[in-house]
Amino acid sequence: MSLARRGRSLTLSGFVIAGAIGIVSSTQTWLTVERADAGAEILVPGASALVLLAPLSLAVLALGAALSIAGPILRLVFAILAAAAALFLGWSTLQLLVTVPLAAVGPTVTEATGLAGIGAVSDVVASVTPSFWPVLALVGWVILLAAAVFALFTWRRWKTGGRRYRTGADAPVHTEGPVDAIDSWDDLSRGTDPTR
Template structure:
């Protein structure tokens, strides 16, 4: 089997895996903040460090589920959206790790200490230590980007969804009265059996 034949399954699994990693990492500690007053360390979860982490991860999960039954044009749109999401989240996560993440931790520090403002937060913070979760999230965004590239490379070769996803109208002629089973069948086809 070549990539074009496996494109759908690779893409769907990639989207679901990346979305799951994002959701799980949003609930885990991304940064540990040591305080100047020697009080207990402040733990900053991923959802606080990167505000769009949880919503976009949920969107990626939904895209993965919808990708398995989507039509051609929608596949292309999903692939483009997922690639943009992977790049945006990857860049944002990388910025948190490379730059000083004071902005990412300030909301949580303010909630714990009651001190607001950049100078007050800087006075409280002695050090900021990242956990493994931002790096795990980066792996998730790389998986999402690869899955998006697979979608964009193979979306035309995917087989169409089965008949169960079509809404073609089928005319059925009835001789005589319609019983309950025929009524249900007509409702399933999208027609009103009472007409």
């Protein structure tokens, strides 16, 4: 079976892997704040560092589930939405890794110290060190983007959903060969006697 013909399963796998990485990493420590006042370090979880991390990761999982039964046009729409989510999450995660993300750690620092405002937070923060989790999340967003791009190029060649998703006139009529239980029930639903 060619790579393009396995497009649905490959794309679905990419969506599930990326979404799962996002959900799991949202509960883990992404950033460690060393305090300038020699206080205890502050641990910032992924969901606090990147507020849309958990909701968008859940959306990616939902897109993957919907993609498993979607028709041709929805495949294209879901692939575009997934690519947009991958680009947004990837860019946001990269910004946390390459800059000093005071805005990302601000709410957690405020909660731990009681100091509010970017000036007060920057006075408390000596350094911000990222953990392994945002790097792993970034890998997940690359996988998601690759799966979405793959879907954009192969969505026309995917096999359509099984007969269990078809109703009425769209359902194929069984005319010859062995009849299985599903075909018999489908024939009965259409008013045809499958025993003839």
